[in-house]
Amino acid sequence: MKPTIALSIVVPVYNEEKNLHRLHEEITSACRKLDRTYEIILVDDGSRDGSLGVLRSIQASDPRVRIFRLRKNFGQTAALSAGFDNARGEIIVTLDSDLENDPNDIGLLVAKIEEGCDLVCGWRKDRWKKHFFSRRLPSLTANWLISHITKVRLRDYGCTLKAFRREVIQNIKLYGEMHRFIPAIAATIGVTITEVPVNFRPRIHGKSKYGISRSIRVFLDLLTVKFLLSYSTRPLQIFGLMGLISGAAGVIIGLVLSYQRLFMQVGIGNRPLLLLAILLMVVGFQFVTMGLLGEIMVRAYHESSEKRIYVVREVIESEPSETE
Numbered sequence: 440m441k442p443t444i445a446l447s448i449v450v451p452v453y454n455e456e457k458n459l460h461r462l463h464e465e466i467t468s469a470c471r472k473l474d475r476t477y478e479i480i481l482v483d484d485g486s487r488d489g490s491l492g493v494l495r496s497i498q499a500s501d502p503r504v505r506i507f508r509l510r511k512n513f514g515q516t517a518a519l520s521a522g523f524d525n526a527r528g529e530i531i532v533t534l535d536s537d538l539e540n541d542p543n544d545i546g547l548l549v550a551k552i553e554e555g556c557d558l559v560c561g562w563r564k565d566r567w568k569k570h571f572f573s574r575r576l577p578s579l580t581a582n583w584l585i586s587h588i589t590k591v592r593l594r595d596y597g598c599t600l601k602a603f604r605r606e607v608i609q610n611i612k613l614y615g616e617m618h619r620f621i622p623a624i625a626a627t628i629g630v631t632i633t634e635v636p637v638n639f640r641p642r643i644h645g646k647s648k649y650g651i652s653r654s655i656r657v658f659l660d661l662l663t664v665k666f667l668l669s670y671s672t673r674p675l676q677i678f679g680l681m682g683l684i685s686g687a688a689g690v691i692i693g694l695v696l697s698y699q700r701l702f703m704q705v706g707i708g709n710r711p712l713l714l715l716a717i718l719l720m721v722v723g724f725q726f727v728t729m730g731l732l733g734e735i736m737v738r739a740y741h742e743s744s745e746k747r748i749y750v751v752r753e754v755i756e757s758e759p760s761e762t763e
């Protein structure tokens with residue numbers, strides 16, 4: 440599908456009936472200022488309040504609005520993904536529907552993309568000035584941890600206000616709660632990422648959809664992301680290495696014990712080290728076979744999904760008629 444318009448604004452909506460009219464007005468006025476063709480994609484993630492009715496009335500009054508209604512509540516990541524799959528714009532901007540992000544910042548992000556950046560992330564700089572221990576510290580810790588583990592340094596992984604060049608997002612598949620890791624995943628296909636300070640406004644209507652359990656889920660997703668980013672195309676290199684170390688330790692201990700038994704007449708039947716040696720060897724063997732199985736799975740995965748192990752930015756070649 441060739442992009443036909445300049446800008447797609449993608450917004451996930453879950454039980455936000457009171458915020459939608461103002462959201463639409465603000466996005467519209469922000470986009471008008473930019474003087475570009477645009478569409479607004481609102482993805483209704485199985486809302487149970489009156490959101491759908493409000494969305495319908497907004498769509499009826501504005502043909503630039505496209506509504507995608509998911510069958511049930513699939514979660515924010517899935518809602519964003521549905522938006523990405525259907526976006527027709529050259530540049531894609533995401534934001535929350537609870538008005539915490541300020542649509543007036545869209546212009547800032549778009550300008551950065553047009554300067555040549557592939558991905559621009561909002562940084563809610565002045566958020567949580569007050570609640571240092573309950574809010575700011577956990578957020579600082581999470582961003583520090585994610586930055587260090589993924590090696591993509593950002594100050595605000597949690598901000599949904601982001602802008603992408605179309606090709607970037609098309610090469611990324613999202614699962615679980617992974618929308619927040621898009622920059623880290625995108626970095627592996629070689630994109631330029633910048634962060635710009637954006638406005639943050641506390642939610643007025645409705646309430647946050649997440650509780651404390653989010654931290655645990657985000658942490659587990661971080662593990663998955665780390666593993667996929669570092670080893671998904673070469674599992675044997677990590678499992679194999681662990682297997683070899685473990686197996687070698689087992690063999691060395693075993694040899695020492697055998698030497699003692701054969702040449703020094705020391706009984707080894709009641710030595711805990713014997714158990715350890717056997718354990719290390721078995722575990723080592725299993726790690727190596729696990730790595731080999733991983734290699735098979737990686738091949739099956741890449742081939743069945745036609746996913747390449749590389750991503751092309753651009754093809755520069757002559758038209759076929761010129762080379763004949």
Ligand code: UDP
Nearest residue numbers: 451452453484514515518535536537647648
């Ligand atoms: N959201 C969604 N599906 C969900 C949960 C949230 O589409 O299952 C949307 C929600 O409507 C909002 C955005 O994702 O636009 C962020 O949600 P929320 O404001 O609850 O998160 P927080 O700001 O507390 O991180």
Ligand code: MG
Nearest residue numbers: 535537539642
């Ligand atoms: Mg919010």
